[in-house]
Amino acid sequence: MQQAIVECKNLTHYYGKRCIYENLNFEIPKGRILGLLGKNGTGKTTTINILNGYLQPRSGECLMFGESSANLSPETKQKVGLLIEGHVQYSFMNISEIEKFYSAFYPKWRKDAYYELMKLLKIDPKQKISRMSCGQRSQVALGLILAQDPELLILDDFSMGLDPGYRMLFVDYLSEYAKAENKTVFVTSHIIQDMERLIDDCLIMDYGRIVMQKPVSELLESFKRYRFTCEKPELLDNSNHIYNSVSIKGKTELYSLLSKNELEKLLSGNVKVTNSIQEESLSLEEAFIGLTGKY
Amino acid sequence: MIKALLFKEWKKTKWFAIGAFIAGVILLTYLFLKLGRSFRMVGLEHLWDVIVNRDQFLFRDLKFFPPAVGFCLALAQFVPEMVQKRIKLSLHLPLSNRKIVFTMLGFGMTLLMIIFAMHLLILLTFSGIYFPVEITASMIYTLLPWYIAGLAAYAMMSWICLEPSWKRRIFNTLIMFASLQLFYLTDFPGAYSFVVLSVVIIPFYVLPFGYLSVQRFKVGIQD
Numbered sequence: 381m382q383q384a385i386v387e388c389k390n391l392t393h394y395y396g397k398r399c400i401y402e403n404l405n406f407e408i409p410k411g412r413i414l415g416l417l418g419k420n421g422t423g424k425t426t427t428i429n430i431l432n433g434y435l436q437p438r439s440g441e442c443l444m445f446g447e448s449s450a451n452l453s454p455e456t457k458q459k460v461g462l463l464i465e466g467h468v469q470y471s472f473m474n475i476s477e478i479e480k481f482y483s484a485f486y487p488k489w490r491k492d493a494y495y496e497l498m499k500l501l502k503i504d505p506k507q508k509i510s511r512m513s514c515g516q517r518s519q520v521a522l523g524l525i526l527a528q529d530p531e532l533l534i535l536d537d538f539s540m541g542l543d544p545g546y547r548m549l550f551v552d553y554l555s556e557y558a559k560a561e562n563k564t565v566f567v568t569s570h571i572i573q574d575m576e577r578l579i580d581d582c583l584i585m586d587y588g589r590i591v592m593q594k595p596v597s598e599l600l601e602s603f604k605r606y607r608f609t610c611e612k613p614e615l616l617d618n619s620n621h622i623y624n625s626v627s628i629k630g631k632t633e634l635y636s637l638l639s640k641n642e643l644e645k646l647l648s649g650n651v652k653v654t655n656s657i658q659e660e661s662l663s664l665e666e667a668f669i670g671l672t673g674k675y
Numbered sequence: 676m677i678k679a680l681l682f683k684e685w686k687k688t689k690w691f692a693i694g695a696f697i698a699g700v701i702l703l704t705y706l707f708l709k710l711g712r713s714f715r716m717v718g719l720e721h722l723w724d725v726i727v728n729r730d731q732f733l734f735r736d737l738k739f740f741p742p743a744v745g746f747c748l749a750l751a752q753f754v755p756e757m758v759q760k761r762i763k764l765s766l767h768l769p770l771s772n773r774k775i776v777f778t779m780l781g782f783g784m785t786l787l788m789i790i791f792a793m794h795l796l797i798l799l800t801f802s803g804i805y806f807p808v809e810i811t812a813s814m815i816y817t818l819l820p821w822y823i824a825g826l827a828a829y830a831m832m833s834w835i836c837l838e839p840s841w842k843r844r845i846f847n848t849l850i851m852f853a854s855l856q857l858f859y860l861t862d863f864p865g866a867y868s869f870v871v872l873s874v875v876i877i878p879f880y881v882l883p884f885g886y887l888s889v890q891r892f893k894v895g896i897q898d
Binding site: 429432433434435436450454455457458460462464466468469470471472473477480481482484485486 | 682755760766894
């Protein structure tokens with residue numbers, strides 16, 4: 381087992397009386413890219429905020445490099461690259477000012493990495509960040525993180541507001557960098573297609589709980605969609621290895637981690653399947669919908 | 676690192692600082708011109724009578740200028756930090772949170788003191804040319820509480836801006852206006868002579884409150 385860069389232990393958080401989650405546990409080993417997937421309001425940004433020490437959980441703790449995230453030392457902060465939701469940066473600075481500003485804080489600063497990405501933007505280095513499009517701002521934020529060369533990257537909803545071109549550019553750059561340099565990444569996004577190309581492990585959250593925590597390859601290998609017709613779909617039990625079964629006019633669709641044979645065995649008793657079960661492999665987005673439902 | 680942090684603060688406040696200095700100079704010029712006109716219209720003897728015997732203060736129009744500058748500087752410096760919770764970026768810089776916040780507040784306070792010192796220098800130079808030392812000294816004692824109110828206004832407005840909860844911001848605003856009243860209890864020339872050293876403590880006493888608000892932000896307090 382590789383050393384864990386991030387460890388969250390028994391995190392519980394409420395906003396007022398609304399439970400966000402209880403006893404959330406996960407860790408990110410060195411060199412892995414973990415994607416936190418969830419619908420809006422399931423606690424993705426809450427988790428990022430707790431992780432960065434901008435929110436005190438009701439109970440539990442998060443450790444980064446073995447230090448409590450609520451009180452990180454400057455040395456540990458230096459090892460963490462942070463991308464805030466919406467690619468927020470100091471918009472009153474221009475491209476070259478912001479580079480100079482951050483370079484003073486990070487001894488391993490890689491100016492070339494930043495300017496390599498800025499060249500793609502084809503904009504004047506004196507242009508203020510506030511006058512850039514969201515896509516351009518995302519590249520500035522990414523460029524700054526790459527130049528910082530942190531050991532751990534925390535990216536909150538990096539795809540927010542980006543068009544497909546910029547999203548792809550962001551994912552390609554990040555993925556190549558993280559894999560080549562053995563970086564640890566914790567990332568959230570609500571655009572799951574992007575995550576499929578980027579992440580090694582996924583942590584899928586629904587309201588108040590973790591639904592699944594697995595390497596993506598393992599999830600996509602084992603989690604399938606099945607279609608069949610049956611006589612008594614109302615007897616399907618969603619809690620019993622079956623996720624989000626939907627039946628319309630006898631045609632049933634469900635998701636499961638069971639193999640086709642195991643599912644046939646499970647259904648053979650009561651629901652009376654009337655044709656052969658069709659098994660379908662899933663994309664990460666389809667698996668996400670299968671686990672959390674459409675609503 | 677501190678130099679870079681100060682550069683960031685200067686980037687946010689540069690135009691405001693220049694504007695505040697120019698506005699102060701314009702206001703002082705207006706007051707000097709008004710005074711010059713009085714010299715010509717009513718004569719020096721009458722003016723002397725007004726200042727010495729009737730205890731009138733000729734620069735009363737400056738009264739609310741320093742707190743207005745203090746308010747606006749705090750807004751120029753901290754609103755960009757609180758919009759989109761950009762302060763998260765600042766707090767993530769590899770320095771202790773205490774050092775980050777106090778450097779920011781210290782920068783604002785120093786900048787304000789420089790602007791005020793330049794205004795006072797112009798004013799006192801002018802006063803020194805036309806008035807005897809006693810009147811200039813009395814002028815300093817009358818003006819100082821107003822300028823200290825400017826520093827206090829900056830410290831308290833920073834506290835309000837950095838506060839994450841709107842309810843608490845309203846409460847802090849009430850505290851601010853109540854506290855600023857202390858500097859405006861009377862316009863009588865030299866009335867604060869004996870307490871001016873005590874009131875100078877107020878802005879420096881209030882300044883750390885901004886750090887407490889940042890600590891509240893850090894634990895996730897919000898409305």
